[in-house]
Amino acid sequence: MSTPAYALLLRNGRLLKANAPEPIAADIAIADGKIAAIAPNLPGTAQLELDLEGKLVSPPFVESHVHLDSALTAGEPRWNESGTLFEGIEIWRDRKQDLTLEDVKQRAVETLKQQAMQGVLFVRSHADVSEANLVALQGLLDVREAVKDWMTLQVVAFPQDGIYGSPQNEGLIEEAMRLGADVIGGIPHYELTREDGVRSIHRIFELAQKYDRLIDIHCDEIDDDNSRFLEVVNACAIRSNYGSKVSASHTTAFGSYNNAYAYKLLGFLRRSQINFIVNPLINITLQGRLDSYPKRRGLTRVKELWQQGMNISLGHDCVQDCWYSLGTGNMLDVAFMLIHVSQMTGRSEMDACYNMVTWNGAKTLDVENQYGIEVGNPASLIVLDAIDRFDALRRRSTVRYVISKGNLLASTELPQMQWRA
Ligand SMILES: [Zn+2]
Incomplete structure (x- = not known):
């Protein structure tokens, strides 16, 4: 049996849910503009795979x-x-x-x-x-x-x-x-x-x-x-x-x-x-x-x-x-x-x-x-440089990736601060 091939795979995200205070660890697979699967350690490959390194995945x-x-x-x-x-x-x-x-x-x-x-x-x-x-x-x-x-x-x-x-x-x-x-x-x-x-x-x-x-x-x-x-x-x-x-x-x-x-x-x-x-x-x-x-x-x-x-x-x-x-x-x-x-x-x-x-x-x-990151919904979501809602608000976190209807619409590099003293 072959593993599924997706258009886009987001690995190691922390997925925010409407009614839960804490996000949950998950991979998210996207195909045909829709959310195809959500689970930790999803099997499969994709045309584009992004390692989110534990960053927050939120609906837009x-x-x-x-x-x-x-x-x-x-x-x-x-x-x-x-x-x-x-x-x-x-x-x-x-x-x-x-x-x-x-x-x-x-x-x-x-x-x-x-x-x-x-x-x-x-x-x-x-x-x-x-x-x-x-x-x-x-x-x-x-x-x-x-x-x-x-x-x-x-x-x-x-x-x-x-x-x-x-x-x-x-x-x-x-x-x-x-x-x-x-x-x-x-x-x-x-x-x-x-x-x-x-x-x-x-x-x-x-x-x-x-x-x-x-x-x-x-x-x-x-x-x-x-x-x-x-x-x-x-x-x-x-x-x-x-x-x-x-x-x-x-x-x-x-x-x-x-x-x-x-x-x-x-x-x-x-x-x-x-x-x-x-x-x-x-x-x-x-x-x-x-x-x-x-x-x-x-x-x-x-x-x-x-x-x-x-x-x-x-x-x-x-x-x-x-x-x-x-x-x-x-x-x-x-x-x-x-x-x-x-x-x-x-x-x-x-x-x-x-x-x-x-x-x-x-x-x-x-x-x-x-609206919302659920299997079958249009794949519109954002990835924030944050671990939860509070962190995103306190730092007005950078939005790393914007995905609209399955397409990677925008990405932003994180600013680099260095202590020079
Ligand atoms: Zn007005």
Whole structure:
């Protein structure tokens, strides 16, 4: 009997499992783009065999919230010197006058490559659909097709200026559904009135059901403790039975609600089981700008939501644009910041933060059926220079190998430090 021949064999890995704190020793065999076998000391040969030397094998990172249409524009046409959301909006208004299909596509692909080289193989990006020509949306839909062999990209139709902010916007967001956006977005706290905000949420649920799409709403991204659209999103999710298909992004005002209201709301949220998306890098810099001291952290109640069993995943939000000029696309940076800002420093809490950039993100994006290192699944995985989740987070470990659908997509050499004294 001959031994099996695979396309790719990964020897001596430490395989991370969703619900186990410690990884397990295993070889992983890949054939026809899929995981063919997982076991210690697998028999067989392969066209390419890699000795992982005990390094950590993880499912790929998931970026749950980014704006690829504005990525890599920091400093164009000028830098955001005040650092505020409002100066950012003014700068973007000027920059988007120059937006072309090629401009959007070139920057989006460049950003996706940077993300992929750092182990991100699933990305949800918002596309501003407040412009009559829908150039940002069309550009990202083209990119979704162009990168599909190595990256799963979801596109959200995001009405940056509100669905009722100007007369054409409601038609534009429905047109975005017809053109094929995966997800419908919203920004109720930026509508002209509270009533418009509530109405916009009802309209989003109507359209999502009409076109069978997911929902991801920029919700209460403000320090105003009276911004209470999350309760409306949650109520719509309960009544439509749409819970796990709904995500509330940011919800930073939740961090400012009084406890009596916050704990009542937590109970209601358990009924819907909606997803939460948290963007700690940008919210720690944008929120609390109008505070004197003590200054708020501008983050939703991550630890409490996690303790209630809610699904939480993470995003960069911005990579080098007028709202956040930093950012590299590295999801370990995002989780690292979250650990600090949400004070989730217990060992199991830090492990949970790692899960927020992996398995939880797959749940948010509703891609669990193609995610995870199991026999028969698409062979998409990463190898980190780490021994476990904590080590990966503490050192923001280098991603040594990125394998997408069975292909070796990227590799990185480890930096060499030498003591010279
Ligand atoms: Zn955003």
